[in-house]
Amino acid sequence: MIRERFLQILQAGERGEDLPSDDLVFLLATPDEEEAEALFRAADRVRQRSVGDEVHLRGIVEFSNICSQNCLYCGLRRDNHRLLRYRMTGEEIIASVKEVKARGLRTVVLQSGEDPWFTKERLSDLILRIKEETGLTITLSVGERSETEYRVWKKSGADRYLLKQETSSENLFAKLRPGRSLTERLDSLKALRRLGYEVGSGNMVGLPGQSEKDLIRDIQLFRESNFDMIGVGPFIPHPQTPLAKAAPGDLRLTLKVLAITRMVTRDTNLPATTASGVLNPEGRRKALLAGANVIMPDITPQKYREHYEIYPGKTKLDGGLDSVIRLISSLRRKVSQSPGYRRSLLESGKRSPCD
Ligand code: SAM
Ligand code: SF4
Numbered sequence: 001m002i003r004e005r006f007l008q009i010l011q012a013g014e015r016g017e018d019l020p021s022d023d024l025v026f027l028l029a030t031p032d033e034e035e036a037e038a039l040f041r042a043a044d045r046v047r048q049r050s051v052g053d054e055v056h057l058r059g060i061v062e063f064s065n066i067c068s069q070n071c072l073y074c075g076l077r078r079d080n081h082r083l084l085r086y087r088m089t090g091e092e093i094i095a096s097v098k099e100v101k102a103r104g105l106r107t108v109v110l111q112s113g114e115d116p117w118f119t120k121e122r123l124s125d126l127i128l129r130i131k132e133e134t135g136l137t138i139t140l141s142v143g144e145r146s147e148t149e150y151r152v153w154k155k156s157g158a159d160r161y162l163l164k165q166e167t168s169s170e171n172l173f174a175k176l177r178p179g180r181s182l183t184e185r186l187d188s189l190k191a192l193r194r195l196g197y198e199v200g201s202g203n204m205v206g207l208p209g210q211s212e213k214d215l216i217r218d219i220q221l222f223r224e225s226n227f228d229m230i231g232v233g234p235f236i237p238h239p240q241t242p243l244a245k246a247a248p249g250d251l252r253l254t255l256k257v258l259a260i261t262r263m264v265t266r267d268t269n270l271p272a273t274t275a276s277g278v279l280n281p282e283g284r285r286k287a288l289l290a291g292a293n294v295i296m297p298d299i300t301p302q303k304y305r306e307h308y309e310i311y312p313g314k315t316k317l318d319g320g321l322d323s324v325i326r327l328i329s330s331l332r333r334k335v336s337q338s339p340g341y342r343r344s345l346l347e348s349g350k351r352s353p354c355d
Contacts, residue, residue, distance in 0.1 A: 004014065006035050010042045013263040024216050024264075028256055036256060043259035043291035050267040051293050051297055056340030057324065058139060058271075059100035059299040060109040062308040067113025069143065072176045075238035075309045076113045078202040082240050084307050087117060090126060092301065097130050099297050103321055106339040107137040109162065109296060114143035123149075124156040131157035137339040139200070144184065147191045154195045159339075161192045162200035164231060168217040172209055189225065198341065200269075202231030205257050206249020223264045228341075229294070230265065232258040233273035236311035251280045255290045262291025267343040269294050278313040288331055294340070295328070297321045302303045 009023045019027075027039055064087040067076045073082065093110070100108045108130070123142070124222070130138055133283065139160035139221045141151060150161070165185055167173050173182040192199050203218045222230050234249030254276060262270055272292035276283030284295065297320070300308060328335055 002035050010038060014042050016266065019264060021220065023217055024219060024260060027260055028212060028215060032185065034253060039259045040290040043262040044289055046262050046266065047291045047293055051343055054336035055328045055333050056066055056269060056294045056336045057105050057295060058107040058296045059103065059105040060111055060296045061096045062111050062300040062304065063093050064112035064115040065308050066115040068116055068180050069114050072242045073235060074313055075240060077241060080240045083309065085093055086304050086307055087115065088304065093126060094129060094133065096299055096301060097134055097136065099251065101134045101136055102304065107139060109139040109141055110295060111141040118142065120149045120152050127153055127156040127158050128270065131145050144188050150192055150195055154197060159201060160198040161186055164202040165221060167203055167210060168221045169210065169214040172214065176207065186293050186310055198228040200229030200231065201225065201227045204233060204235040204249065205254040206235045208243055208246040208315060219257065219260055219264060222261055227268060229269040230261055231271050231273055232261055233275035234279050236275055236278060238311045241275060248279060251276060251283055255286055258287055258292060259290045269340065271296055274314060274317060275311065277317050278311065285327060295324050297324050
């Protein structure tokens, strides 16, 4: 039986009213299956009205697993000496990006550890070549770099940048990313916005030491920051990290954070994250039914893919493009043929559907 207050909050949320934090807590904290399902259905309706039935595919090329950072949660961290490190050559990267295009995708996500070998100039040359030879929309996800680098890469043709806040708790952030601070991260996100990137952020759900209040703060930060894309995924412990023995994030809690995020951010692009699919074979399907409208299939060459082990199980996910397309049509949704800019950017005229 769904409680009256729960229903009222859902209805207000669906109408687009600004829900106060008490209401967000009430939604997130529900222990009741029926209420959680009602939340997911409400988020799905908001998704349908705000961004439609199209699912945007972004092909991800993981071009280097070398990282100078030591994030406690991540298998690519500097101190994981068991990981076989690789860095794709320029030619290999270009060939993979062409593969993304050949498979009919309109956006490539270039992702890596914070690898200093890819200097401002080297990455800039690659971006120029990719634009010239493929015309694809380019998303960078290469970590925290200097404002000068962001500027040069934007000028060279990068369109989007993904940099998750990871958590909006300053203490937790500082513990989990030694030597870095949440303030610097948020400053980077602001700089990216100023420079004209479409900006993506996001969090991990179920980080050790994370409270329900922290998750509510994450959602509030998503709302205030007006991000264009937000990745909400569960934390998955990696055996070669200091968090090896921590419990994984809970899928249901992750879906609730995702659904509330859809409700409060309306037309933001929200991926059904790979981590949700790794945690549970039904994870991405459930996410697509709880507000998500993006999937990021992995197009990294097979010989490198297994070494991009952020968390275990990632390479075993049935993430082939065909299975992703089958999943989308099984939900009677459509694969988008556009580059997938956020709807409000298109309406404001800042982007054209043909960009
Ligand atoms: N180095 C860049 C950065 O940190 O932004 C991009 C690559 S990083 C591997 C991409 C994302 O992986 C991070 O933003 C983080 O949210 C996610 N990630 C890392 N370790 C994870 C884990 N153990 N479980 C779930 N997600 C994880
Ligand atoms: Fe490096 Fe990114 Fe992993 Fe941190 S999350 S260790 S910056 S790859």
